[in-house]
Amino acid sequence: MEAQLLGAAVAGYGLAGSFALVGTVMRRRLEMAVVGLLAGGLLAHTASLALRWERVGHGPFISMFEVLSSNVWSLTLVFLAAYLRVRAVRPAAAVALPFIFVLMAWMLVTHPDDGHFPATYRTLWLYAHVGFGKVFLGALLVSAAVGVLMVSGPPGARALRAGGLPDEARAEQLALRFLALAFVFESMMLVTGAIWAQDAWGRYWAWDPLETWSFLTWLVLAGLLHARFTLRLAPRATALAIAGVFVLAVLTFFGMPFVSTALHKGAI
Amino acid sequence: MNATTLALREGLARRVVRGVGSPRLTLALIALVGLAVIGHARVEGGLAGPLAAAFAMAAANLAAALLTNARLRADLALFVFHLSLLALLALAATGRLTALTGTLELAQGEVFDGHLLTREAGPLHPDRLARLRFVNDGFTIDYAEGWRRGRTTNDVRAFGQDGRAVHHAIGDITPLVLEGYRFYTTSNKGFAIVMRWVPRDGRPAERGTVHLPSYPLNEHRQAQSWRIPGTSREAWVMLDLDAPAIDPSRASTFQLPGAHRLVFVTGGERRELRPGDNISVPEGVLVYEGLTAWMGYKVYYDPTLPWLLACAAVGVLALAAFFWRRFGREGRGA
Numbered sequence: 344m345e346a347q348l349l350g351a352a353v354a355g356y357g358l359a360g361s362f363a364l365v366g367t368v369m370r371r372r373l374e375m376a377v378v379g380l381l382a383g384g385l386l387a388h389t390a391s392l393a394l395r396w397e398r399v400g401h402g403p404f405i406s407m408f409e410v411l412s413s414n415v416w417s418l419t420l421v422f423l424a425a426y427l428r429v430r431a432v433r434p435a436a437a438v439a440l441p442f443i444f445v446l447m448a449w450m451l452v453t454h455p456d457d458g459h460f461p462a463t464y465r466t467l468w469l470y471a472h473v474g475f476g477k478v479f480l481g482a483l484l485v486s487a488a489v490g491v492l493m494v495s496g497p498p499g500a501r502a503l504r505a506g507g508l509p510d511e512a513r514a515e516q517l518a519l520r521f522l523a524l525a526f527v528f529e530s531m532m533l534v535t536g537a538i539w540a541q542d543a544w545g546r547y548w549a550w551d552p553l554e555t556w557s558f559l560t561w562l563v564l565a566g567l568l569h570a571r572f573t574l575r576l577a578p579r580a581t582a583l584a585i586a587g588v589f590v591l592a593v594l595t596f597f598g599m600p601f602v603s604t605a606l607h608k609g610a611i
Numbered sequence: 612m613n614a615t616t617l618a619l620r621e622g623l624a625r626r627v628v629r630g631v632g633s634p635r636l637t638l639a640l641i642a643l644v645g646l647a648v649i650g651h652a653r654v655e656g657g658l659a660g661p662l663a664a665a666f667a668m669a670a671a672n673l674a675a676a677l678l679t680n681a682r683l684r685a686d687l688a689l690f691v692f693h694l695s696l697l698a699l700l701a702l703a704a705t706g707r708l709t710a711l712t713g714t715l716e717l718a719q720g721e722v723f724d725g726h727l728l729t730r731e732a733g734p735l736h737p738d739r740l741a742r743l744r745f746v747n748d749g750f751t752i753d754y755a756e757g758w759r760r761g762r763t764t765n766d767v768r769a770f771g772q773d774g775r776a777v778h779h780a781i782g783d784i785t786p787l788v789l790e791g792y793r794f795y796t797t798s799n800k801g802f803a804i805v806m807r808w809v810p811r812d813g814r815p816a817e818r819g820t821v822h823l824p825s826y827p828l829n830e831h832r833q834a835q836s837w838r839i840p841g842t843s844r845e846a847w848v849m850l851d852l853d854a855p856a857i858d859p860s861r862a863s864t865f866q867l868p869g870a871h872r873l874v875f876v877t878g879g880e881r882r883e884l885r886p887g888d889n890i891s892v893p894e895g896v897l898v899y900e901g902l903t904a905w906m907g908y909k910v911y912y913d914p915t916l917p918w919l920l921a922c923a924a925v926g927v928l929a930l931a932a933f934f935w936r937r938f939g940r941e942g943r944g945a
Contacts, residue, residue, distance in 0.1 A: 459759040462783040516938075523934040530930060534923045541916065542784040545795040545909040546712070555652040559645055566641040573634035 345398070348391035349412070353447055355384025356419060360440030367437035367502045374433055377440075381423045388416050404473060405458030407600060411450035414477065414596070418443050421481025431517050434502035435488035442484065446597075468539035472532055479528035480592060486521035487589035489514055490582035515578035518585055519571065526564050533561060556595040564588050625679075632675030640669045663704070670700040688933035695926030702922060706915040708733040711740075711792075717747040718803040718820040718905040723794075727910065736912070743789045744770040750782070750796065750906050752865035754857055758827050765796045765906055792912045799907030800865070801826035802833070802856070804848055804873065808840055810895040822905045823850055827857055839877075842894045849874040850902075851883075867902050875899070 359380035366373035392412065396402055403409035422439050425432045492499035493514050500511075508514040536557070537547040548554060567584045570576050576584070630636070647665035651658045676683055677693055684690050713727035725741035732738070746768050753761030763782035769789055770776050779787050786793040803820040810816070817840060823833045834849035856868040873884040875897075882890050886901040 459755060462760070462762045465762075466784050520934075520938045523938060527927065527931045527934060530923075530927045534920075534927060537923075538920065539784075541911075542786070545786065545793065545911045547916070547919070550648070550652055550657070552652065555648060559648060562641055562645050562648070566638060566645075569634065569641065570638055574638070 345391050345394040348387045348394070352384045352388035352391060353451065355380045355387060356415070356440070356447060357444060359384065360436075360444050363436035363440050367434055367498075367505075370501075370505065377433075377436055378423070378426065381419060381426070385416070385419055385423065388412075388419070392416060399457040401458075401460035401464070402470075404464065404469065405460060406454075406456035408450060408453040408455040409458065410600070411446055411453060411597070413473075414480065415443055415446050415450060417477035418446070418481050418484055421478060422485060425481075425485045425521070429517070431503075431506045431508050431513075432485055432489065434506040435485060435492055437502065438488035438491045439484050442488075449597075463543035466539060466542060468535055468542065472535040472539055475528050475532035475535060476596075479525050479532055480596060482521045482525035482528060483585075483589050483592055486518045486525060487586050489518040489521070490585040490589075493518070493582035494579055494586070511578040515581050518582060519568075522564070522568065522585055522588075526561075526568060529557075529561050529564060533557060553595070553599045556591075556599055560588065560592050560595050563591055628675045629679045630675075631671055632677070632679045633672075634676070634680075637669075637672050637676065640665070640672050644669050663707075666700055666704075670697060670704075673697045673700070686933060688929045688936065691929035692926050692933060695922045695929060698922045699919065699926065702915040702919050706733075706913045706919070708735045709737070709912075709914055711736045711738075711910070711912040713910045714797075714799075714907060715910065716799075716822055716905050716907045718805075718822065719747055719749045719903045721820070721905075722746045739790055740792065740910075742772070743792060745787060745789065745794070746770075747906055748778075750800070750865070750904065752800070754863045754865070756859070756861055758857060758859045760798060763796050767794075786911075791914055792910055795909045795911070797907045797909050798828075799825045801829075801905055802850060802867065803903050803905040804835075804850070805900040805903055807898040807900055808895060809898070810841060812894075814841065818900070820903065820905065821848060823848075825907070827855065827859075830855060839892070839894065839897070844877060844892060844894060846875065846877040846897075848876075865904070867904060871902070873899055 359377045362373045362376045362380065365371065366377070392403055395409075403413035418439075422432075422436070422443070426436060489503075492503050493511060495502075503514045508517060536554075540549070540554075541547040567581070567588060570584075571581050644665045647658065647662045651662045673693060674697055677690070677697065682689075683693055711730070711732040713730040713732075715723065715727050717723055723743065723745050725743060727740070748766040748768055750763060750765035752763045755761055764780055765782045767779050767781060767787055768776040769779060769787060781787045781794070782796045786795045788794075801823050803822045805818070805820050807816055807818045819840065821835050821837050823829075823835050826833065833852070834847065836845060836847045838845055850868070851872040851874055852868050853870050854868075857863050857865060875882045875884050875890060877890075877892060882888075884890065884899040886899060889896050889898040
């Protein structure tokens with residue numbers, strides 16, 4: 344049942360992404376279909392995650408399959424919330440949903456290990472840390488998707504106009520709003536992570552690879568916001584830089600577990 | 612010194628502070644901190660000096676900006692966020708100067724007497740370890756199949772200055788906190804050989820433990836060398852187990868091995884001992900009393916921890932308030 348529900352979710356997400364792309368390219372309004380498919384996919388995915396949680400006795404925090412699955416779920420949730428709440432975000436679905444689709448493809452070729460839940464993970468700080476991290480990545484995805492449309496030439500500009508953003512300046516403001524949200528949530532992710540690390544490993548910061556690259560992502564994000572507000576970067580430069588921050592965040596989130604499995608996985 | 616010279620000097624000082632707090636310099640220093648962090652992560656042993664220098668320069672830039680940048684001071688939330696960042700840097704530096712990190716091992720029933728096996732302390736650390744006392748009353752560790760470590764629970768009794776004992780159950784994410792020192796159980800634990808040494812020269816007999824390497828990490832290296840107290844005699848012991856003390860094929864708990872032999876070698880002589888056996892050497896008699904367990908602890912002291920948390924929380928709240936007002940205003944204006 345767990346696998347069938349996940350399959351249904353993948354189908355829903357995949358169709359939603361396809362509808363979003365078709366809508367952008369063919370200039371058709373398929374928003375209701377996108378919302379319906381995303382919401383249906385999310386419901387099925389939530390049920391699948393809940394069944395797995397019940398079966399293995401812990402949340403989706405350990406194996407690469409679990410990390411990818413929970414991130415597909417959270418990115419979709421954040422994007423759907425933005426899609427429903429901020430109309431101008433809707434054209435960005437043509438960029439954001441294919442990215443989520445790539446994560447889904449990766450998830451599907453990953454072995455669905457149950458993993459071992461270390462005793463140091465039995466804390467509420469885990470949920471706070473991971474939750475803030477997921478909102479951070481979701482907000483950054485929305486920002487980067489708008490940024491990518493801004494630098495995509497006439498098709499991107501056309502899509503943004505269709506969403507009610509007539510010029511680059513307004514599109515940049517929208518991207519910056521989500522970037523600022525990402526910055527706040529990344530800060531909270533780092534603070535709660537430090538509290539957890541102090542309890543779990545007796546130090547709040549030790550520059551392990553995941554800490555180092557999370558801090559670098561925060562630093563680059565801070566530098567970008569600083570540059571934008573004090574040096575008045577051009578909108579396209581801001582958009583490109585946001586896409587760069589997103590790439591760095593993705594490499595940190597999904598690349599670092601390949602570099603280091605120490606500490607953040609719990610020493611045995 | 613006349614008024615004109617004073618005014619010139621004041622003007623120069625103001626220009627210097629403004630230069631140090633320049634937003635362009637901030638950007639360069641963010642890049643410098645980033646490079647220092649990458650260098651620290653990539654170089655074996657870290658680059659603490661350059662990293663500290665980069666953070667110090669960033670702190671100077673931040674302080675100067677707070678003094679001279681009117682836009683920063685005009686917005687309370689933005690001002691508080693930057694002030695929190697500066698306070699975080701100052702507190703982290705203070706923490707490095709006053710912190711202590713160390714390790715210790717205690718056999719079951721052994722009292723911590725302030726002695727650490729490894730120790731790294733800042734130059735301003737106010738050492739109060741010697742007056743702390745607690746005893747390891749034993750621990751349990753759950754294992755899933757395949758020696759995957761689960762929950763650790765360690766019973767300890769801490770003694771106050773009045774000698775009164777207070778029981779604590781620590782382990783995993785729960786440290787024992789004594790006068791700001793935080794004692795954490797670790798994955799480092801194993802078996803200890805309990806010996807009684809009766810010297811022939813009339814000195815009183817003493818009882819002690821020899822800690823074998825961490826178990827099950829060093830399952831096949833359960834051997835240790837040590838010197839018999841008050842002598843120059845070296846001894847070597849090895850724990851010989853018929854079967855693993857923790858069965859890796861099923862869920863289990865950390866437990867002392869049942870059937871075992873202790874291989875004891877000194878002065879070229881080899882003996883196999885069981886609990887209660889003794890061995891006679893020219894300097895005295897050693898009695899093997901049996902096995903017990905030892906737990907490795909990490910101790911951490913940093914008086915800035917609560918202040919760091921407070922500053923971080925205030926900083927994040929101020930940042931959220933700043934963006935809420937900025938984008939909320941733009942949203943309403945749009």
